[in-house]
Amino acid sequence: MKGEAAKLKETRDRFVAQWGVMGTHWGINRTMAQIHALLMTNPEPMSTDEVMEELRISRGNAHTNLKDLVSWGLLRIVTRKGERKEYFEAELDVWEIFRRIVQERKRREIDPALDVLQSCLAETKGMKTAGGRAFQDQMKSLEEFVRFASKMSDRVASMPHGKAMQLAMKLFG
């Protein structure tokens, strides 16, 4: 029979690896997803070196992705008294994680799309040909929808956990 600790390690490694694969499908890179998985399941904050060793990756790679995760708000930097080294700890609250991701994806994906649509809309304003009209109508539909999505994202991202769940239950209970 296998020891519990060994089994745990195995399962955790599998989680980290799989989460990395998932990451690539989510449009974020493998390493970043792996680091996130690693830290979400580590009881203690980890240093860059520990992450490097655990995942067998270079310092540059570890550093870049740790800092990216911090900029997403998914990791926090913590320091220990008397030590200069930086340690990283993951946000564990799922609602908080979700909010951060929504916020960031809005900024990176929705807002730029909105800019494109609005500029296309502006440029074709007042066109009278059938083709012009049709194009503009389609831009308008898209713009309205994306603008709406943008607003929704903001609302969701600024909702506290309790409120969100309450709302969700009312809708989808």
Added chain:
Amino acid sequence: MKGEAAKLKETRDRFVAQWGVMGTHWGINRTMAQIHALLMTNPEPMSTDEVMEELRISRGNAHTNLKDLVSWGLLRIVTRKGERKEYFEAELDVWEIFRRIVQERKRREIDPALDVLQSCLAETKGMKTAGGRAFQDQMKSLEEFVRFASKMSDRVASMPHGKAMQLAMKLFG
């Protein structure tokens, strides 16, 4: 002064190009996004050859991405009487587009994540060590949330336009 038609073509080209760039950030490839943009703004269905010519891409590339878009439910294949050639036309209704994307992303991104989490959860069931408990708690939170997201996606994807908007207005008006 520039003719309206010329201006329109220019704006549309820019839309197609930009939408392609956006696509790469959304985790779908440039060509696929460009074809989608092209067809959403084309009054008539287009053939593979027309798409190839307009975007200056190879037949293989055009073919693959057109079929992928069909599998996403974002394009329909239409045929003309007496012609063997296939033409493609885009779904234009934004709510419909949104539903299809939600559906597909759920299938590709949420469901596999759920599998991973559930299997990790199962494997660590009943562990008594502190580490095992902590790991399991985190898996459980994630699993619950992702399962919830899965359910939400299904509901949203099966909602008719009117119902969804009505709901949205009540929430975020």
Added chain:
DNA sequence: GGGATGTTTCGGAAATAACTGAAAACACAA
């Protein structure tokens, strides 16, 4: 059959994204 038309597949080329390793920059204490 065999030519014409259109679709699908696929090996290798090209483009893009991710990663490494090492050096440079930085921060701070002695």
Added chain:
DNA sequence: TTGTGTTTTCAGTTATTTCCGAAACATCCC
């Protein structure tokens, strides 16, 4: 100021994804 531990940057390499071009396949018509 110099030494030591740590973070950051980046040019070059490697891996992955995307794309091309051409051949194979399928279908219809004569």
